[in-house]
Structure formats: structure tokens, C-alpha cells
Amino acid sequence: MQVAVSGGKGGTGKSTVATNLAVALHSLGTDIVMADLDVEAPNDHLLLGAELANEEPVNQFMPRFDYSKCTKCRKCAEVCEEHAIVTLKDGTPFLMPVLCSGCRACEIVCPVPGAILEGFRTIGHTYVTQTPYGFTLVTGKLREGEERSMPLVVVAKKKALEIQKKEGGMLLVDTAAGTGNTVSKAIEGSRLLIAVTEPTPLGIHDTELILKLGKLMKLETWVVVNRSDLGDVGKVAEIAEKYGAEIVAEIPYSENIVKSYVSGKPIVLENVPEAKIFRDLAERVTAFLGGGE
Ligand code: SF4
Ligand code: SF4
Structure with a gap:
């Protein structure tokens, strides 16, 4: 009721x-x-x-990048509908946390196991x-x-x-x-x-x-x-x-x-x-x- x-x-x-x-x-x-x-x-x-x-x-997923594994393919930035990932000229990804919705699309699309790690932030x-x-x-x-x-x-x-x-x-x-x-x-x-x-x-x-x-x-x-x-x-x-x-x-x-x-x-x-x-x-x-x- x-x-x-x-x-x-x-x-x-x-x-x-x-x-x-x-x-x-x-x-x-x-x-x-x-x-x-x-x-x-x-x-x-x-x-x-x-x-x-x-x-x-209340925590929300947020990607963390392992730069020792990341191949700078930019796939994570391309899939992010919130434009929360920006890439440098060479493809290195950076996160703008406040834009991230926690949807995990970047984690799913990343072709390199372990390049995106589990992170979170308290919203x-x-x-x-x-x-x-x-x-x-x-x-x-x-x-x-x-x-x-x-x-x-x-x-x-x-x-x-x-x-x-x-x-x-x-x-x-x-x-x-x-x-x-x-x-x-x-x-x-x-x-x-x-x-x-x-x-x-x-x-x-x-x-x-x-x-x-x-x-x-x-x-x-x-x-x-x-x-x-x-x-x-x-x-x-x-x-x-x-x-x-x-x-x-x-x-x-x-x-x-x-x-x-x-x-x-x-x-x-x-x-x-x-x-x-x-x-x-x-x-x-x-x-x-x-x-x-
Ligand atoms: S979790 Fe979703 S919103 Fe956040 S960076 Fe990854 S794709 Fe973008
Ligand atoms: S999708 Fe994975 S390997 Fe490609 S740039 Fe993003 S973190 Fe790096």
C-alpha cells in the first residue's frame, strides 16, 4: 500500500x-x-x-584504467553515450567521473581483459x-x-x-x-x-x-x-x-x-x-x- x-x-x-x-x-x-x-x-x-x-x-560503478594493459584502441570512449571518457591524441583514455552513469558499456566493449578495472564512487x-x-x-x-x-x-x-x-x-x-x-x-x-x-x-x-x-x-x-x-x-x-x-x-x-x-x-x-x-x-x-x- x-x-x-x-x-x-x-x-x-x-x-x-x-x-x-x-x-x-x-x-x-x-x-x-x-x-x-x-x-x-x-x-x-x-x-x-x-x-x-x-x-x-550509495556507490556507483566507475571504470578505472590499467594503463599497463590498455592498447589505446578508443573503443571505450566511442561506446560511452555520456561522453565521460575522453582520449588523448595517442588514444589514452581518461574518465570525467561526474559524467559517468555507471552503465558499464565501456567495460563490456573493452577487448583487453583487465584494462578496465572495477572502480566506484559514492554518489x-x-x-x-x-x-x-x-x-x-x-x-x-x-x-x-x-x-x-x-x-x-x-x-x-x-x-x-x-x-x-x-x-x-x-x-x-x-x-x-x-x-x-x-x-x-x-x-x-x-x-x-x-x-x-x-x-x-x-x-x-x-x-x-x-x-x-x-x-x-x-x-x-x-x-x-x-x-x-x-x-x-x-x-x-x-x-x-x-x-x-x-x-x-x-x-x-x-x-x-x-x-x-x-x-x-x-x-x-x-x-x-x-x-x-x-x-x-x-x-x-x-x-x-x-x-x-
Ligand atoms: S560506465 Fe558507462 S557512462 Fe561510465 S564511462 Fe563507462 S560507458 Fe561511460
Ligand atoms: S577499450 Fe580498453 S583497451 Fe581500448 S582504450 Fe579503452 S581501456 Fe584501453
């Missing part, structure tokens, strides 16, 4: 919705594992007031953190300067699924912003996609993209409108209707939410009116997953 929280563009409050939903679901008695797959800028742990723990490196880390709210948070974090986030999303999601299998319950995934392939990978396998947006022209444009993705992946899709009093929710509703989605929550701009964000304390546990929005959303998710919708 998997639910994904996503958003067409960054800064819409996706992580605020995801973390508050996680805490609310858990407080309703739903066992959950949360996965922060926004690997370029994971921040769910900050919003949950937790310190990342149990760090493990990021995964973390498995016990939150103060009683559920596990799996986080993927890409190393600064690395550009390929897909391997990290794959490894972190696999880890989250293994923990979910062991512990039972539901997997709540917080994806990156946008509609790229890492977002699709994070969403894959979900029963429900919750798209968080705001009623600004850019927000509405990007909502359409995420709703298109939801439709393409044949997912039940809901929309949460954040800072709903700062624009025209009617326009979001029009787009949502076009894709068979429904607005399930509207969150007005709130100082209380900003304060909770800064202090790392989910607002859903506070005695303020905004908390009810997240509790209601959690109840709706529970009803949906239980077959109530």
Missing part, C-alpha cells in the same frame, strides 16, 4: 503536507513508513525534528531514521555536485519497501518537485497520488503537468491547494476536473504553519485550527485505502 505526495513545482509546501500527513496517519493508528525521495534537497527530517541516522553510502547516502512520532523515515540524499539522482531514488525506495515489508503498513512517499523520471520512479506502485500546488499561474501550469503524469500512470489523484487564499482556486479546480482529479484540501497562508515549519514541529499535533485540515486529509486517505472511496 503506497501513497505519493508530489508537486509540479518546488516550494509549494509538498514536504509540509507529506510530513503532517505522515504524523496524522500514524496518530490515527495507521502503521507507516515514510520515504523522502526528494534526494537533491531532502528536508522531511527537518520538518519532523529528527536527525538523520544510520547512514549508508550519495541513504538514512534510516526513527522519528519522534513513532514511524521510520527513509531518506535518500544526493552528494553535492552529483547530477544523477535516479540511482539514489531507486536504492532509497528499495530500502523503504523492504522496511515496509518487514514492519507492515503503508509507504508514504515524498517525491521531488517536477515530473521527471525520478518523480515517476518515486510514484510508481502508488494507489494514490496527492499533488500539492498553489493557485498562482506557475503553480497552476505545473499542476497540469503532475496531473497529466497521474493520469498517464492511471492513478487516483487528489489535489491539495496550499496558500489557497493567495490566488484563484477556481482555476486549479478547472484543471483538476479536466484530469478527473479532486481538490481534497485547501490550506490558507498561515503564520502558524510557517512557525511549525521553522521549529520542526508538525502543526497537526498543535491545538490550532490548521491542524484539522491535515487530520481530515489523513482520515480521507485512511478511508480511501480502506476501500471507503
